[in-house]
Amino acid sequence: MTTRVQPLTLGSLADLPDHARRCLFWEMEPGETTTAHAQCDPEFEKEAWISSVTLSWGSCGLLLYSAPGGSSEEHVAGCALYAPPSSVPRASSFPTSPVSADAVLLTTLYVSELALTEGHQETLVQAVISELVRRGVRAIEAFGHEHAATISWQEQHKVHKRPGDCLPATCMIPASLLRESRFIEVAPHPEYPRFRYELDSDLGWKADVEAALMRLIETSTITFPSPAPVA
Template sequence: MSIRVEPLTLDTVHQLPPHTSRCLFWEIDPDAMSKSHDVCDSAFEKEAWISSVLLGWGSCGQFLFLDNAETNSEYVAGCAIYAPPNVVPRAKVFPTSPVSADAILLTTLYVDGFAEAEGFHQTLIQAVVADLVRRGVRAIEAFGHERDGEISWRDFHAVHQRAGDCRPHTCMISAARLRDADFIEVAPHPEFPRFRIELDSDHGWKADVESALTRLLESASLTMTPPAEPGKVSVGG
């Protein structure tokens, strides 16, 4: 199986998975959304937000590509989106806000069913870490969602301020997944804990080595000579 991770760009934003391409949970000010139940064109608004972050700050996402054996082509099996918290309006409304001043906020970590079963969300996180280490970022933070957590009406209303708003299980990263990825819980909460992972040169070194090994193994699998059939002798040229 071939695995490829590539940064999100202006030319590839249209490849975002269907829900991610339309979801404005993180990108639109909840106060503004609470005044109207409708957004004219959610896909346009999402693309506009991504374009603004890309042009003003730089890379803000990663795509995970996998092979589709049936069509003999690759497809987007997952994506990660991250940005400075000051350009993520929803980041200010959580009971565990604010995000630390030295951290970038990971808002989206989506993988399809197969990629999740194979643990490829870790591959996406490694790509995010490698990108941010190279850019000198000190930490990544994320608001996790405790799937079975208990929450007060006040906390729920603070995060979800309008009818029809996306639910946490569709638009937030599960707390369990963040723990599996070695994020540390820095602000506990029954449903919306905030997590953090410190970045240093070791993270970048490990991610680069793992990426190089993956490319080496993929190259070897493509160039390896198949074993000779029984009874036949291969003659070197």
């Protein structure tokens, strides 16, 4: 399986996986009523949010494309979405809030089952790290979800305030996935721990050098001298 990672642009919004393209868990202000949620077009609202963040801050996501070995037909195998916490209304609702002022909030990290078995979760995470290092970000933070946790309805209601919200297991990043990706738990909680990944500015320089070397290898050809004619 070959893969490539591309920044999410307004032109590639349609390539987002179905749930990520329609889920408004992170993007809509939590509230007690269902009126706004029931009347809105999820895809339109998601596009409006991505457009707003992209225009004010820059690209807020990456898409992971893959193609089976020997095939030229690609499909989307994963995505990551991230933004400044001030652009994510739900970020202030968690018991482990707030997100640190120097961090960008990673809200979505999805990889298909096949890509996950191939180890491409690491490919996507490293692409997120490299992209944000180049943009001068100090750290990445994320709210993880502990799937086996059981907490009171009152505490869960603080996060899932609007009836009709997706379940945590559907639209939150599993805490186990963040640990596997070497995020550090900085705010423990039975169900909603907050994680952090410190970014090293040297990573951006190394990534640029590696990318330049790969481009050089791809475009270079080795020419061998023709053998001398036999008398």
